[in-house]
Amino acid sequence: MAVYRIAIGSPREASHPAAIRAAFAEFFSMLIFVFAGQGSGMAYSKLTNNGPATPEGLIVASLSHAFGLFVAVSVGANISGGHVNPAVTFGAFVGGNITLLRSILYWIAQLFGSVVACILLNFATGGMETSAFSLSSGVSVWNALVFEIVMTFGLVYTVYATAVDPKKGNVGVVAPIAIGFIVGANILVGGAFDGASMNPAVSFGPALVSWSWTHHWVYWLGPFIGSAAAAIIYDNIFIGDDSHQPLSNTDF
Secondary structure, X not given: OOXXXXXXXXXXXXXXXXXXXXXXXXXXXXXHHHHHHHHHHHHHHHHOOOOOOOHHHHXXXXXXXXHHHHHHHHHHOOOOOOOOOHHHHHXXXXXXXXXXHHHHHHHHHHXXXXXXXXXHHHHHOOOOOOOOOOOOOOOOHHHHHHHHHHXXXXXXXXXXXXXXXXXXXXXXXXXXXXXXXXXXXXXXXXXXXXXXXXXXXXXXXXXXXXXOOOOOOHXXXXXXXXXXXXXXXXXXXXXXXXXXXXXXXXXX
């Protein structure tokens, strides 16, 4: 069994230049990702004159989020680890790869980046609504919760396997691609049911700007449960005690 090294961190870490730079990297990565993902949905609505959801629209959403996340993770990887997701940060914290104080910095930056992206989209599109995530007809909150848990489990498991595991070797080179692909694939699965968020910050920005909070808790609880489960399982089964690296301010 792996011994967890969950750490609170030092108060001075919040003002450490490396931590500040990492937080800015998360802010800009999230802004890039949400602007592309949310913006593609708004563009599709404009082209279809707010028509009903279609299979083509689901494919567009899958591709735009996969491409956007691939870029967002890539540009932040060398600075912050390229989390671009509070649930990924939580999984890294549960596995002892980041301190609580640094996690809080990341969460603030990620949420702020999502909100700014939605405000910019609202302005640039002439006031189009940044639609909040919602459940489809016939989908209960418990159905959606299971979707978010399982999809985020797959995402964070992929992050651990390709970016966190010290034995990753050459696999780490393709980590941003793998992470983008699993998000795109999960959108094809869950998008028609609950929007397939897997990311509390991606849900938070549109909800705040449109002030629509119905069932919003599902898009926090589900990803955090799935993330923690993936971190614990991967860390215990595939990393273990012998492969753990010392925790430092520059860790993932």
